[in-house]
Amino acid sequence: MHVAGPEAAVCELVVAIYCIKRKCYLIRKGRMAHKIARSLGFVTLVVVMVAAHADEIKLRPLVSGLSGITSIANAGDERLFIVEQTGLVRVFDGERLLDEPLLDVRSQISCCAERGLLSLAFHPRFKENGLLFVCYTDTIGRVTVERYQIFPDDPNRANESSATPIMQILHLQSGHNAGQLAFGPDGYLYVSIGDGNGNGDAENNAQDLTRYLGKILRIDVDHGDPYSIPDTNPFLGRTEDVIREIWAYGLRNPWRFSFDRKTGDLFIADVGDSSVEEIDFQPAGSAGGQNYGWNLMEGPECRAGKDCSSIDPTLPVLFYYHDEGCAVIGGYRYRGTLQPSLYGMYFYADYCTGRILSATQSPDGTWHSQLAGKADARIRTFGEDAAGELLVGTEDGTVWRISTNEPRVRSFRAR
Numbered sequence: 286m287h288v289a290g291p292e293a294a295v296c297e298l299v300v301a302i303y304c305i306k307r308k309c310y311l312i313r314k315g316r317m318a319h320k321i322a323r324s325l326g327f328v329t330l331v332v333v334m335v336a337a338h339a340d341e342i343k344l345r346p347l348v349s350g351l352s353g354i355t356s357i358a359n360a361g362d363e364r365l366f367i368v369e370q371t372g373l374v375r376v377f378d379g380e381r382l383l384d385e386p387l388l389d390v391r392s393q394i395s396c397c398a399e400r401g402l403l404s405l406a407f408h409p410r411f412k413e414n415g416l417l418f419v420c421y422t423d424t425i426g427r428v429t430v431e432r433y434q435i436f437p438d439d440p441n442r443a444n445e446s447s448a449t450p451i452m453q454i455l456h457l458q459s460g461h462n463a464g465q466l467a468f469g470p471d472g473y474l475y476v477s478i479g480d481g482n483g484n485g486d487a488e489n490n491a492q493d494l495t496r497y498l499g500k501i502l503r504i505d506v507d508h509g510d511p512y513s514i515p516d517t518n519p520f521l522g523r524t525e526d527v528i529r530e531i532w533a534y535g536l537r538n539p540w541r542f543s544f545d546r547k548t549g550d551l552f553i554a555d556v557g558d559s560s561v562e563e564i565d566f567q568p569a570g571s572a573g574g575q576n577y578g579w580n581l582m583e584g585p586e587c588r589a590g591k592d593c594s595s596i597d598p599t600l601p602v603l604f605y606y607h608d609e610g611c612a613v614i615g616g617y618r619y620r621g622t623l624q625p626s627l628y629g630m631y632f633y634a635d636y637c638t639g640r641i642l643s644a645t646q647s648p649d650g651t652w653h654s655q656l657a658g659k660a661d662a663r664i665r666t667f668g669e670d671a672a673g674e675l676l677v678g679t680e681d682g683t684v685w686r687i688s689t690n691e692p693r694v695r696s697f698r699a700r
């Protein structure tokens with residue numbers, strides 16, 4: 286697969302302009318045009334156009350008119366499943382937005398601010414077993430993971446009577462629910478849970494291995510009732526009373542995380558407190574157990590008044606300060622085929638500024654970001670379609686496709 290470097294974006298269009306008797310002509314045939322014009326004795330002006338940015342992207346609206354979008358998922362086919370924070374999962378079948386939702390949990394949730402219906406993940410063998418998982422804040426404030434099964438004779442409807450609670454974690458504060466679900470390349474379900482409070486994690490949940498909050502959890506939903514703990518979970522062998530579901534800890538509000546569909550690497554976007562937004566990286570094959578530092582550290586720095594010498598933190602690979610935004614929204618590493626110049630880049634965004642950044646890894650292992658584009662609406666989430674093309678979901682209820690130069694695509698509006 287071709288991996289484009291920054292140089293791939295330099296546009297080598299050369300335009301020759303020549304003038305005869307006050308009439309000017311423009312030849313777009315590149316360097317040859319310039320040569321011909323000059324050989325004829327014309328005065329030429331050569332304009333070399335360089336793309337304004339190495340990998341500038343455009344957002345093309347695909348579906349609009351929905352309510353605030355928190356998550357976009359695919360089930361391995363042409364459909365997109367769009368999660369509305371207020372409790373509906375809407376179905377875009379590739380041609381139109383269906384009137385009937387896949388699922389309606391409006392009566393089961395508390396909403397909104399940072400609560401509500403937060404994400405959706407299809408089982409890796411969804412085509413065979415029809416299982417899907419949602420995460421929402423329930424009416425008493427528990428971050429809840431629930432399993433549903435699709436109707437065998439209606440693949441666009443989940444059977445609400447199949448609802449099976451998987452996990453309910455009490456989370457009394459309205460902020461920092463996180464609530465991302467994603468299956469890893471190991472087939473286990475990963476769940477992100479925020480630190481549970483907005484005051485610098487005053488209860489020290491994120492560093493406490495006896496609490497669920499401020500963590501990424503990993504569970505096996507194919508065994509046990511309702512799940513089992515994978516026997517390779519990092520804290521399984523501890524004799525202390527630790528939460529055995531914990532995969533990684535020291536997180537504040539890991540609102541969105543994703544796996545690289547090609548390599549299995551894990552990218553965690555942890556929303557910062559008063560100063561730093563960060564992206565954490567975990568290579569595929571990691572044994573887990575990373576401490577990402579919160580609430581002793583924020584980004585790469587030890588927080589004022591904290592003693593960071595007691596921990597061995599895994600530092601973020603990317604971070605930015607609040608003069609450039611307010612809250613990081615994690616995206617995906619692009620592995621599609623329609624935008625070859627973007628291949629291998631990790632995309633993420635800032636909620637307040639709408640800035641979309643693309644990150645690449647240097648041969649020495651360090652990561653670097655560049656501005657790739659900007660949304661006029663507040664970005665809540667990214668998504669991937671089945672082919673790995675990237676989508677953006679915004680607070681105004683629009684799903685956008687990320688593209689570079691493709692022609693304008695047809696867009697649809699919810700009724």
Ligand SMILES: [Ca+2]
Nearest residue numbers: 577578579584
């Ligand atoms: Ca951190």
